[in-house]
Amino acid sequence: MSAKVGSKGQIVIEKPLRDALGVKTGYVAVQNLVEDHIVIHFYPPEHKASIKGILASACHKKVSAEEWPETRRGAWPAAVKAEWAETGLGSPSPKPKLQ
Numbered sequence: 001m002s003a004k005v006g007s008k009g010q011i012v013i014e015k016p017l018r019d020a021l022g023v024k025t026g027y028v029a030v031q032n033l034v035e036d037h038i039v040i041h042f043y044p045p046e047h048k049a050s051i052k053g054i055l056a057s058a059c060h061k062k063v064s065a066e067e068w069p070e071t072r073r074g075a076w077p078a079a080v081k082a083e084w085a086e087t088g089l090g091s092p093s094p095k096p097k098l099q
Contacts, residue, residue: 013040 003011013023026045031038063071 001014001017003014005011018024021042023042024044028043028045030041030043032041
């Protein structure tokens with residue numbers, strides 16, 4: 001594919017190339033001169049979606065601010081136990097007691 005350079009030094013990156021790379025409006029294009037050609041890397045912009053919104057489908061229980069510390073402490077052991085049950089590894093060994 002080829003493109004003409006416009007009066008402001010701009011070129012259009014053809015749609016099939018943008019689609020293949022997943023480049024969308026708002027991406028940052030970082031250009032580097034490598035010998036006799038230009039290499040362009042594309043980076044997505046910072047997202048504007050909240051983590052709460054992204055994870056909404058995975059959240060099954062509402063937790064108050066007061067309940068949060070205890071819920072957080074129990075989340076990792078619960079996740080490990082569930083994963084071990086799914087993979088057939090059994091249950092995790094109890095923690096050794098420190099003296």
